[in-house]
Amino acid sequence: MTARAHTAGAPGLAAFARNCDGAVAVEFVVMLFPMLLLVLGTFDTGFALLTETRITFAVEAAAKCGAVNTTLCGSPTETAAYGASAAGVPGLNASGFVVTTAACGINVTASYPYAGMILPVVTLTAGACYPTEVTSVTSAAAPTVTTAQ
Secondary structure, rough: OOOOOOOOOOOHHHHHHHOOOOHHHHHHHHHHHHHHHHHHHHHHHHHHHHHHHHHHHHHOOOOOHHHHOOOOOOOHHHHHHHHHHHHOOOOHHHHHHHEEEEEEEEEEEEEEEOOOOOOOEEEEEEEEEEEOOOOOOOOOOOOOOOOOO
């Protein structure tokens, strides 16, 4: 029989400190939150960019409709409603569009408060102006070439 020397402290504390069972689970839990933030933040940023693209397209389409198609978009209210339907963004209705007549033609702007999963509320805005009348480009007469004789 061999005699064991008792160490100070609880018997098995040294064995517990050397035990590595469950270390991978602890590392996984530590890394889970930052990885979820990264993945969800990437998706959220992508959705925000998609929403901004949809709003930009809708503003351009509404400005063109207001300038060209007076039967469908005869008034600013109809133009704003057309823009809201073209956007296809939930929560963006005609009240988010402002239609004015400017020097450049029909000017349409829209704003939308985007609230994502991770991102704070960001106001997305877009604007477009479409000319109401087509200006014709007059071609200059062909230059005459004279030769000195």
